[in-house]
Amino acid sequence: MSHTTIEGARPRLGLVATDLDGTLLRSDATVSARTLATLGRLAGRGVVHVIATGRPASGCAPFFEALGYRGLAVCGQGAQVYDAGRGVLLSSVGLDRDAARTVVARLTAGIGPVDLAVVTSGLDGEFVITPGFSQGDERELAPFRLTSREQLWDAPVDKVLLRHPTLSDADLVAAAERCCIPGLTVTHAGPRMVELLPTGFDKASGLATVATSLGLGPQDVVAFGDMPNDIPMLAWAGYAVAMSNSHPELKAVADEVAPHHDEDGVAAVLDRILDEGARMPARH
Numbered sequence: 001m002s003h004t005t006i007e008g009a010r011p012r013l014g015l016v017a018t019d020l021d022g023t024l025l026r027s028d029a030t031v032s033a034r035t036l037a038t039l040g041r042l043a044g045r046g047v048v049h050v051i052a053t054g055r056p057a058s059g060c061a062p063f064f065e066a067l068g069y070r071g072l073a074v075c076g077q078g079a080q081v082y083d084a085g086r087g088v089l090l091s092s093v094g095l096d097r098d099a100a101r102t103v104v105a106r107l108t109a110g111i112g113p114v115d116l117a118v119v120t121s122g123l124d125g126e127f128v129i130t131p132g133f134s135q136g137d138e139r140e141l142a143p144f145r146l147t148s149r150e151q152l153w154d155a156p157v158d159k160v161l162l163r164h165p166t167l168s169d170a171d172l173v174a175a176a177e178r179c180c181i182p183g184l185t186v187t188h189a190g191p192r193m194v195e196l197l198p199t200g201f202d203k204a205s206g207l208a209t210v211a212t213s214l215g216l217g218p219q220d221v222v223a224f225g226d227m228p229n230d231i232p233m234l235a236w237a238g239y240a241v242a243m244s245n246s247h248p249e250l251k252a253v254a255d256e257v258a259p260h261h262d263e264d265g266v267a268a269v270l271d272r273i274l275d276e277g278a279r280m281p282a283r284h
Contacts, residue, residue, distance in 0.1 A: 010279040010280050010281075010282060011219060011220065011279070011280050012220075012278055012279060012280070013045075013047050013220065013222060013273060013278045013279060013280050014047065014048065014214075014216045014220030014221065015047065015048045015049075015050060015211055015214065015216050015220055015221045015222075016042060016047060016048070016049050016050070016221070016222050016223075016224070016270065017049075017050045017051075017052050017074075017203075017207050017221060017222070017223040017224065017233060017237065018049070018050075018051060018052070018223075018224045018225075018266055019051075019052060019053060019054075019203075019224060019225040019226060019227070019230055019233075020051060020053040020055060020060075020063055021053070021054075021055070021190060021226075022190065022226035022227060022243060022245060022246075022261050023224050023225055023226045023230075023243055023261055023265075023266060024051070024067075024224070024261070024266055025063065025261065026261060026262050027261070027262050029063075030066070031063075031066050031067055032264050032267070034264045034267045035264055035266060035267045036067070036068075037267075038264075038266070038267035038270050038271055038274075039067065041270075041271070041274050042270065042274070045274060045278045047278060048071065048214060048216075049069075049071065050071060050072060050073065050074065050207060050210050050211075051063075051064075051067075051069060051071075051073045051074070051075075052073070052074035052078070052203045052206060052207050052223075052225075052230075052233055053073070053074070053075055054076070054077045054187075054189040054190070054193070054195070054203075054229055055075060055076070056075055056076045056080065056119045056125050056158060056159075057073070057075040057076065057080050057082040057089060057092075057123060057125075058119075058122070058123050058124060058125035058126065059119075059125075059127070060073065060075060060082070060084075064084045069084050070084050070085035071083075071084060071085065072084070072090070072210045072213070074203055074206030074207050074209075074210060075206075076092070076119070076158050076159065076197075077159065077187060077189065077195065077197050077201065077202060077203060077229060078201040078202040078203045078204070078205050078206035078207075078232075079092065079093040079094075079158060079159070079197060079198060079201040079206070080092045080093075080158070080206070081206055081209055081210060087123070089122070089123055091209070092121065092122070092158070093158075093198050093201055094121050094156050094157065094158055094198070095157050095158055095159055095160065095184070095196065095197065095198050096183055096184070096198070097153050097156070097157060099181055099183050099184055100153075100157070100160050100184065100196055101153060102181060103176070103179050103180055103181060103184055103196060104116065104160065104162075104196075106179035107162070107175060107176055107179045110175060110178070110179060111164060111167060111172075111175050112164075113165075114162050114163065114164055114172075115130060115132040115133040115162070115163040115164070115165070116129075116130045116133060116149065116152060116160065116161070116162065116163075117129040117130065117133045117134075117144075117152075117160070117161040117163075118152055118153070118157040118158075118159065118160050118161070119157060119158045119159050119161075120155045120156065120157055120158070121155070121156040121157060121158050122156075125158065126144060126145055127144040127145070127161075128144070128145050128146075128147050128152060128155075129144055129145070129146055129147070130146075130147065130148065130149050130152060131146065131148075132163075132165075133161070133163055134146075159195050159196060159197050160195065160196040161193060161194070161195050161196075162176060162194045162195070162196065163192055163194070169188055169191065169192060169193075169194055170188075172194045173186055173188050173194055176194060176196070180196075182199070183198065183199050184196050184197070184198065184199060185197050185198070185199045187202070187228065187229040188227060188228040188229060188247075189227055189228075189229040190227050190229075195229075202229070202232040202233070203225075203229065203230060203232055203233035204232035204233045204235065204236040205232075207221070207223070207233055207236065207237075208236065218236050218237055218238050219238045219280070220238060220280070221236075221237040221238050221239070222237060222238065222239045222240075222241065222269075222270075222273070222280070222281065223236070223237035223239070223240055223241065224241045224242075224243065224258065224265075224266050224269070225241075225242065225243070225246070225250060226242065226243045226245060226246040226247065226250060226261065227246070227247050227250060228247055228249045228250060230242075230250055231249065231250060231253055234250065234253055234254060235253055238280055239255050239256075239280060239281045239283065240253060240254045240255045240256075241254060241255065241256045241257070241258050241266075241269055242254035242256075242257050242258070243257070243258050243259075243260060243261050243265050243266075244257055244258060244259055244260045244263075244265065245260050245261055245262075255281070255283050256269065256281070
């Protein structure tokens, strides 16, 4: 990713997009004082901060509260645009349950039993998990509810989460992609977080919607992420930053690698940009 730019002609930074887990949040799911201060500096310069997360809007309230976040957020891997200030879903796309069940049946036939969970639709949505899916990560999945495999599909869902007892995430992604059908897509959102989602929606599409509503385009955006599900967003943004703890696939498309998310990597990069006049960084 490179092009020539004239230093004096660099446009002003207009929008910063950040993933949550593994990026803006520390490993304990908290936000550091330094990061909060840097986000305050951004706001003081008139730069918009947009959260773009795989978490559904229904599961983001504690993080938005900790951040004092009141803007538009891209949630559910881009299938939701949420107004945190008003507590309103501006758009939301659900998953075809019959299609998802077909993919799961194909996958099970090919690789054996798969542990499943779904995220139910709407602002009262929750993680609904089957026995075997959760292994000490209830905090990560909260709010959650345990159910049987037979009742997993009772309510409308936004996405399906897949885990396999022995396959690596990469192998599970490959197997799920082989079993996928039109209308569904597979993404790798985090360690042991392989997901089935509606086709045509990702963090890039959601972020483009938000940016357009603000009169901004990719040339005005710096984006931060850590996992393969962030690749579309980083590829779309004018400047792409991967965390040092990122998946190798994300580092391969980034313009810069920031320090670890436990070392305030987002703040470190943004403080430098702000100290340089809040101009878009030049790609190398």
